[in-house]
Amino acid sequence: MITPKHIIATAVFGLFATTASAAESYSVKALLMQALSAPDGKARGIVEGKEANAIHTATGASDPVRAEVSTLKxxxxxxxxxxxxxxxxxxxxTKSGAKTDFALNYELNLCQNGMPPTEGMDLGEVSKIVGGKHD
Incomplete structure (x- = not known):
């Protein structure tokens, strides 16, 4: 028999499940790969792991680190x-005691295989550098 208590418990569980999926945690690498695959070239989420730990240590703040990845080209x-x-x-x-958002912005060229694209690279020069033959 379904009681009002069961209905309330089901509703609360459903609310928590929805809330959890809305704030999923990822590594920065996973978000980069998502953006590469996404039709709109975007990905966002809460960052976990070594990247988040490093930012928490550097900033002294404990709020979740958010990431926004977008495709430029x-x-x-x-x-x-x-x-x-x-x-x-x-x-x-901050040093004055106030609080603000810390933002770290960067860009990179990346392919789904985890390597940079070869487009625009002088592969002869790359092989010299990788092979240890510097001019």
Whole structure:
């Protein structure tokens, strides 16, 4: 027999399940790969792991680190793009005691295989550098 208590418990469980999926945690690498695969070239989420730990240590703030990844350019080479990454740490204490958002922005060229695209690279020069033959 379904009682009002069961209905309330089911509703509360459903609410928690929805809330948990809305704030999923990822590594920065997973978000980069999501952006490369996404039709709109974007991914966002809460960052966990070594990246988040490093930011928490550096800023002294404990709020979750949010990440926003967007595609700036798609290369001719399949599954390769230039990505913009923004990591945001809310409520970061400043020297004056106030709190502000700390943001770390960077860009990188990346392919689904984890390597940079070869488009625009001088592969002869790359092989010299990798092979240890510097001019």
């Amino acid at each position: 798609r290369f001719k080479q399949e599954e390769c793009s230039r990505l913009a990454v923004k990591l945001i740490q809310p409520n970061t204490p």
